[in-house]
Amino acid sequence: xxxxxxxLIFLGICSCSVTEKRAPFTSVQxxxxxxxxxxxxxxxIMGNSLAFAANKGTFGAIDLKDGKVRTNEKKYHTIIPExxxxxxxxxDFFMLSVGNPGLLYKTGxxxxxxxxxxxEGEGVFYDxxxxxxxxxxxxxxxSVDGCLSIIITRDGGNSWQKIPCxxxxxxxxxxxxxxxxxxxxxxxxxxxxxxxxxxxxxxxDKGNTWEVMHxxxxxxxxxxxxxxxxxxxxxxxxxxxxDYTRPRNSRNNKAMTxxxxxxxxxINEGNPPGYRSCVQFVPNTxxxxxxxxxxxxxDYSSNMGKSWTHLSDESFYTFRFLNDSVAYAAxxxxxxxxxxx
Numbered sequence: 608x609x610x611x612x613x614x615l616i617f618l619g620i621c622s623c624s625v626t627e628k629r630a631p632f633t634s635v636q637x638x639x640x641x642x643x644x645x646x647x648x649x650x651x652i653m654g655n656s657l658a659f660a661a662n663k664g665t666f667g668a669i670d671l672k673d674g675k676v677r678t679n680e681k682k683y684h685t686i687i688p689e690x691x692x693x694x695x696x697x698x699d700f701f702m703l704s705v706g707n708p709g710l711l712y713k714t715g716x717x718x719x720x721x722x723x724x725x726x727e728g729e730g731v732f733y734d735x736x737x738x739x740x741x742x743x744x745x746x747x748x749x750s751v752d753g754c755l756s757i758i759i760t761r762d763g764g765n766s767w768q769k770i771p772c773x774x775x776x777x778x779x780x781x782x783x784x785x786x787x788x789x790x791x792x793x794x795x796x797x798x799x800x801x802x803x804x805x806x807x808x809x810x811x812d813k814g815n816t817w818e819v820m821h822x823x824x825x826x827x828x829x830x831x832x833x834x835x836x837x838x839x840x841x842x843x844x845x846x847x848x849x850d851y852t853r854p855r856n857s858r859n860n861k862a863m864t865x866x867x868x869x870x871x872x873x874i875n876e877g878n879p880p881g882y883r884s885c886v887q888f889v890p891n892t893x894x895x896x897x898x899x900x901x902x903x904x905x906d907y908s909s910n911m912g913k914s915w916t917h918l919s920d921e922s923f924y925t926f927r928f929l930n931d932s933v934a935y936a937a938x939x940x941x942x943x944x945x946x947x948x
Contacts, residue, residue, distance in 0.1 A: 629891070629892065629896075629931070631907075631916075632896075632907050632909070632916075632918065632947040632948065633916075633918075633948065634918060634947070634948050635905055635919050635945055635947050635948070636945070636946040636947075636948065637921055637943050637944075637945055638943060638944040638945075638946070639941055639942075639943050640657075640674060640676075640935075640941075640942050640943055640944055641669055641676050641941060642940055642941045643665070643678075643940060643941075644940055645661040645663050645665050645940065646661055646662045646938075646939055646940075647659050647660075647661040647924070647925075647937035647938065647939075647941075647942060648661070648691045648786065648787060648788055648789060648924045648925055648937065649661075649690060649691055649692050649693040649702070649788075649789040649937075650693065650789075650925060650926075650927055650935060650936075650937045650942070651693050651694065651700070651927065652671075652927050652929060652935065653668075653695050653700065655670065655671050655672050656668045656669065656670055656671060657669045657671055657935050657942065658695065658700050659693065659937060659942060660690035660691075660692075660693045660702040661689075661690060662689040662690070663680070663687060664680040664681045664682055664687045664689075664690075665678055665679075665680055665690075666678070666680075666681060666690060666693075666702055666720070667679060669942065671929075679720075681702075681712065681720055683708070683722070686710075688704035688706075688710050689704055689705050690703065690704050690705075691703075691704075691705050691734065691735075691786040691787075691789060692705075692733060692734065692735045692736045692746065692786065692789045693736070693789060694736045694737050694738050694744060695738070696738055696740075696741040696742075696744075696764065697741050698714075698741070698763075699713050699714045699763065699764055700713070700714045701713050701714075701736065701744070701764055702720070703733050703736050703746055704733070705732055705733060705734070705786050706731070706732060707727060707728060707729070707730075707731040707732070708725050708726060708727040708731065709724075709725065709726040709727075709731045709732070709733045709748065710724075710725055711723055711724035711725070711736075711746070711758075711767060713764045713765070723765060723766065723767065724758065724766075724767040726756075726758075726769070728751065729751075730749060730750070731748065731749075731756070732748050732756075732783065732786070733746055733747070733748035733749075733756065733786070734747055734748055734749070734783070734785060734786040734789075735747055735784065735786065735789045735790065735791050735792045736789070737792045737793075737794055738764075738794070739794045739796075739797065739799070739813055741763060742760075742761060742762060742763050743759070743760065743761055743813055744759070744760045744764055745757065745758070745759050745760075745792065745794070745799060745813075745814055746758050746759075746767070746792075747784050747791070747792055747801050748783075748784065749782075749783030749784060750781075750782045750783055752772055753772050753777060753778055754770075754772035754775040754776070754777060754778050755775060755776075755778055755782065755784070755801070755803060755808065756769065757769070757770045757801070757814065758770070759813075759814050770814065774816075774817070775808075775817055776808060776817055776818070776819050779805050779806070781804070781805075781829060782803050782804055782806075783803065783804050784801070784802065784803050784804060785804065785832065785833075785834045785848070785884075787834045787835070787851075787885070787924060787925075788834065788835055788884045788885035788924050788925035789925060790834075790835040790836065790837065790886070790925065791803075791833065791834065791835060791836055792836075793836050793837055793838050793844070795838055795840065795841050796841065797811060797812055797813050798810065798811050798841060798867075799813065799814060800820075800836055800838065800844065800868055801836075802833040802835070802846055802848075803832070803833065804826050804829075804831075804832035804833065805826040805832055805833075806819055806820060806821050806822060807819070807820040807821075807822060807833070807836065807846065807868055808820075809868055820868045820869065820871070821871070822846050822862045822871040823859055823862050823871060823872070823873045824848055824859055824860060824861070824862055824871075825850075825858065825859035825860065828850055828852075830850050830851055830852045831848070831849060831850035831860075833846045833847070833848040834847060834848035834849070834851075834882075834883070834885075835847045835848065835883070835884060835885045835886045835899075836886070837886055837887050837888050838867075838888075839888040839892075839893070839894035840894065841867055842864075842866060842867050843863075843864070843865055843888075843894040843911075844863070844864045844867070844868055845861070845862070845863050845874075845886055845888070845897060845912060846861070846862050846863075846864075846871065846886075847860065847861045847883050847886035847899050848860055848861075848882065848883075849861075849881050849882030849883065850882055851882050851884070851901075851902075853881075853882070854881050854882040854901070854902070854903050855879070855881040855882075855903070856881050856882070857875075857876075857878055857879050857880065857881040858876070858877055859873060860881060860882060861873065861874050861875065861880075861886075861899075861912065862874060863911065863912055874911075874912035874913065875908075875912060875913060875914060875915060878914075878915070879906070879915060879917065880899055880901075880903075880904075880906040880915055880917070881903070882901055882903070883899040883900055883901035883903075883906065884900070884901040884902070884925065885899065885900055885901065885923075885924065885925045885926055886898070886899040887899075887926065887927070887928060887934075889928070889931055890928055890930060890931040891931045892909075892931065894911060895908075895909060895910055895911050896908070896909055896931075897911070897912055898926070898934070898947075899915075900923050900925075900926060900936065901922075901923070902922040902924065902938070902939075903920070903922070904917060904918075904919050904920045904922070905917075905918045905919040905921060905923070905945075906918065907947070918947075921943075922938050922939065923936040923937060923938035923943070924937060924938045924939070925937055925938070926945065932946060932947050932948075933945065933947075934947075
């Protein structure tokens with residue numbers, strides 16, 4: 608009897624220690640939440656709201672509980688900004704425009720958006736932004752005067768300073784970044800990885816020092832290179848891109864790293880998917896689950912990019928996970944809820 612009871616206890620302990628493995632996704636349900644004649648490439652989940660900013664100076668938020676949409680427009684004198692980057696802290700929302708002048712806004716009092724940084728000059732073109740924490744954030748733009756444009760805040764976004772070229776790696780001719788989905792920057796802890804058109808810039812200390820990482824992703828044309836980067840943890844990462852003018856070309860357009868970006872290797876080389884503008888790891892999958900999407904559809908890998916399943920032809924530019932089966936995506940004229948099954 609004592610032996611029988613021991614077996615039952617042992618079996619009970621073993622069964623409790625087994626983690627249920629998620630079955631691979633086989634489909635995606637798409638529910639349209641908002642439609643308008645704008646192009647939306649930047650979204651952020653902020654509590655129970657989905658904040659966004661777009662072209663035509665438009666920005667707003669969707670209440671994820673009741674579906675109500677609030678929108679507004681921002682002008683700078685006679686200029687109507689095109690916003691392609693957003694970020695947030697626990698208390699504030701930020702949006703950054705492309706083109707000259709670069710305009711960075713932060714939430715102010717009484718629902719205002721206050722201008723906290725402006726940059727004018729030939730070549731000014733900001734692409735993406737994010738925060739390490741509620742005080743420190745970073746934004747990246749194309750190369751100006753021989754180096755990538757990188758601005759940093761240390762005071763919660765109230766002020767921003769541009770890193771001088773003397774403190775950054777020298778730019779390669781034509782090097783910039785793509786303002787396609789606000790996902791060519793990734794921060795974990797004190798670290799930051801910035802995907803440019805040609806390579807990855809890395810800082811281990813919140814932008815105080817920098818080094819260069821090389822990937823096998825092809826960047827021979829001005830329209831080709833790395834469009835999106837994500838890291839599951841400080842070691843496992845993915846870079847994805849291609850050429851939007853040849854979206855079905857899948858040669859040298861996706862790569863993985865397992866050592867924090869020190870080395871990268873191509874995945875599923877020469878096979879679909881081709882160009883995608885946004886890639887994200889599926890939460891709670893130990894880095895094995897990946898979603899990539901773009902204007903040619905949505906694709907999924909359950910084995911760290913070794914093979915891919917095309918789940919939908921629906922067009923989007925960017926997306927963010929709410930949890931391991933629900934995300935929100937944005938693109939031309941719309942924002943949608945995506946549910947994977």
